[in-house]
Amino acid sequence: MVDLKAAAIAANRFGFGAKPGELGDIAPDPRSWLKAQLARPTQRAVEMRSPSKLAAFFQAQKEKKTDIELAKMFKQQLREDFKAEAAQRTIAAAASPTPFLERLTQFWSNHFTVSIQRPVVIPVAIGFENEAVRPHVMGRFRDMLRAVAQHPAMLLYLDNAVSVGPDSLAGRIKDKGLNENLARELLELHTVGVDGGYTQGDVTEFAKILTGWSINRAGEGEPGTFRWRPMIHEPGEKSLLGKRYNQGGMEEGLAALDDLAARPETARHIATKLARHFVADQPPDHAVSKLAAVFRESGGDLRETSLALVDLEPIWSQPLTKVKTPNDLVTSVYRTFSLADQKAEDGKMGEGALAGLYLMGQVPFNAPSPAGWPDTAQAWVAPESMMTRIEWAMAAGKKLDGHADPRDIARSAIQPVASDRTMFHIDNAPSPAEGLALLIASPEFQRR
Numbered sequence: 001m002v003d004l005k006a007a008a009i010a011a012n013r014f015g016f017g018a019k020p021g022e023l024g025d026i027a028p029d030p031r032s033w034l035k036a037q038l039a040r041p042t043q044r045a046v047e048m049r050s051p052s053k054l055a056a057f058f059q060a061q062k063e064k065k066t067d068i069e070l071a072k073m074f075k076q077q078l079r080e081d082f083k084a085e086a087a088q089r090t091i092a093a094a095a096s097p098t099p100f101l102e103r104l105t106q107f108w109s110n111h112f113t114v115s116i117q118r119p120v121v122i123p124v125a126i127g128f129e130n131e132a133v134r135p136h137v138m139g140r141f142r143d144m145l146r147a148v149a150q151h152p153a154m155l156l157y158l159d160n161a162v163s164v165g166p167d168s169l170a171g172r173i174k175d176k177g178l179n180e181n182l183a184r185e186l187l188e189l190h191t192v193g194v195d196g197g198y199t200q201g202d203v204t205e206f207a208k209i210l211t212g213w214s215i216n217r218a219g220e221g222e223p224g225t226f227r228w229r230p231m232i233h234e235p236g237e238k239s240l241l242g243k244r245y246n247q248g249g250m251e252e253g254l255a256a257l258d259d260l261a262a263r264p265e266t267a268r269h270i271a272t273k274l275a276r277h278f279v280a281d282q283p284p285d286h287a288v289s290k291l292a293a294v295f296r297e298s299g300g301d302l303r304e305t306s307l308a309l310v311d312l313e314p315i316w317s318q319p320l321t322k323v324k325t326p327n328d329l330v331t332s333v334y335r336t337f338s339l340a341d342q343k344a345e346d347g348k349m350g351e352g353a354l355a356g357l358y359l360m361g362q363v364p365f366n367a368p369s370p371a372g373w374p375d376t377a378q379a380w381v382a383p384e385s386m387m388t389r390i391e392w393a394m395a396a397g398k399k400l401d402g403h404a405d406p407r408d409i410a411r412s413a414i415q416p417v418a419s420d421r422t423m424f425h426i427d428n429a430p431s432p433a434e435g436l437a438l439l440i441a442s443p444e445f446q447r448r
Contacts, residue, residue: 003027003030004023004024005417006027006316007023007030008023008319008414009319009417010031010034011099012448013315013319013322014103014309014310015099015102016099016102016328016331017331018412019336020408020409023412035307037100037101038101038303038306038307040098081122082116082126084350086354086357086365087350087354088350089364090334090354090364091334091340091353092340093106094334095334095335100306101137101138104137105133106327107277108144110367110375112132112133112154113367113370113371113372114128114153114154115366115368115370116366117366118157121157123224124152124156125153125365127151128148128151128152128153128154128365131151132144132151132154133147135147136302138303139302140261140301140302141261141300141302142257142262144302145257145261146254146257149182149186149213149253151226152225152226154182155215156215157370159181160181161214162214163177163178163180163182163207163232164176164177165208165233165235167234167235168231168232169232170229170231170232171234176232178207179207180204180206180207182207182210183204183206183209186206189371189372191260191261191263192241192263192265193265193268193269195265196263196265197265202241205239208238209234209238209252210253211233211234212229212230212231212249212253213228213253214227214232230249233249233250262299262300267292267293267295267300268292270292270295271288271289271295272292274309275287275291275312276375276376278315279321280318281322281378291305291308291309319417320417320443320444320448323377323380323381324446324448325362325380326357326361326380326389327362327364327373329356329389329440329446330356330357333396334353336445337400337409356396359388359392360388389441390441393437393440393441397434397437397440398437400433401433406435406438407426407427409436409439410423410426410439413445418442419444422442422444425438425442426438426439426442
C-alpha cells in the first residue's frame with residue numbers, strides 16, 4: 001500500500017525532508033526505508049582538521065593572553081576554516097543517502113554539546129562529532145560516553161584538562177584546584193539527568209574520579225590529543241551514587257562512566273530526550289517508557305533504540321508536531337530543492353547555508369551553554385524569530401526563482417500533509433519567487 005502521508009512523516013521527522021520524487025520511493029514502506037538506513041555505517045560528513053593547530057592556542061595561553069585576545073587570534077581561523085567545515089557539514093546532511101543517520105548524529109552531537117563560544121574548541125569541534133559521536137551512533141551508549149568524555153573538545157570545553165586532585169602529587173606541590181564542570185554535566189545533562197538522584201557530594205567525588213583525564217599540550221606529542229596524567233589524579237577511594245571506586249588511575253573513570261551508562265535513570269533521561277526530539281515537545285509517557293525499556297534491556301544499544309523509535313505509533317498518527325530548528329529549516333531547503341547535489345557550486349552553496357544559520361541564530365557548535373540547542377517550539381517561534389524566518393524565506397524565494405516551480409516542489413514535498421489553503425496560496429502566488437517564499441514559510445514546511 002502506498003502511503004504518501006507516512007512517507008512525508010518519515011522524510012521530515014526522521015530526516016531533513018524529501019528530495020524531488022523521493023516521497024514516491026519511500027511511500028511503499030516508509031518504516032523499512034528508515035530501518036534500512038540503520039544497517040549502513042555512518043559516514044564522515046566533513047574531513048577533520050588536525051588538532052595540532054591547538055599548539056598556537058596553548059602557546060598563547062602560556063603568554064597569558066585574555067579570552068578576548070584568544071578569540072581575536074582565532075578570528076581568521078574561524079572565518080576560513082570553521083565556517084567552511086560547518087557549511088560542508090550542512091550540505092553533506094542535506095545530500096546524504098541516509099538522512100536518518102544524519103539526524104541521529106546531530107541529535108547526539110547536541111546531547112553531548114561542545115561549543116565554540118570557548119575559542120579553544122574551534123579547531124576540534126568538527127573532529128569531536130566525527131571521532132567521538134559519529135562512529136558510535138549505531139553502537140552502544142557506553143562507548144559513545146567514553147569517547148565523548150575522553151575527547152579533547154569536551155575536556156577543554158568543560159575544563160577537565162586542568163582539573164587537579166587536591167591530594168595528588170601535583171596538587172600538593174602547586175596548590176592547584178579541582179574543577180567540577182565535566183563531572184556535573186556528565187551527570188546532569190549526559191547520563192542520569194537533573195532528577196537522577198545525585199547530590200553535590202556525588203559531583204565532587206566524580207570530579208575527583210576524573211582527575212588525570214587531560215590532553216597533550218605544546219611540546220607533548222601531538223597537541224590536543226588525550227593524555228592520562230597520573231600526577232594530577234586524586235588518590236584514594238571515592239564514592240559515586242552509593243558505589244565505591246578504588247581501582248586507581250584511569251580505570252576509575254572508565255568504571256564510573258560504564259556504571260552511569262547502565263543506570264535506569266540514564267535510560268529514562270535518554271528516552272525522554274529522544275522522544276522529545278522525534279515525537280513531540282511533550283511526548284506521551286508510554287513512548288518514553290517504551291524507549292527506556294529497549295535502551296535498558298539492550299544494554300544501551302543505540303541501533304535497537306533507534307529501531308524502536310521508528311515503531312512508535314504517535315510519530316505516525318500525529319504529523320507536524322515538531323517545529324523545525326533553523327538548522328533543520330536550512331538543511332531541508334537544501335535537500336528539498338536538491339541544492340546540495342550541485343557539486344560545481346559547493347562553496348557558494350555552503351556559504352549560503354551558513355549565512356542562513358547565522359541569521360536565524362543557530363550556527364553549528366555554537367550553543368549558548370552545555371545544555372545544547374533547545375528542542376521545543378517555544379525556543380524558536382518567538383515573534384522576532386518568526387519574522388526572521390519569514391524574511392529568510394522571502395530572500396530564499398528570490399534566489400531560487402528560476403531554479404524550480406513552487407507548485408511542483410510543493411506537491412513533491414508537503415502536499416501529503418498540507419492544507420488545501422496552503423496549496424491554494426502556493427498555486428496562485430503572484431510570481432514564482434513569491435510562491436517559493438510561501439512554500440518555505442508555510443506551516444507545513446516549517447514543521448516536521
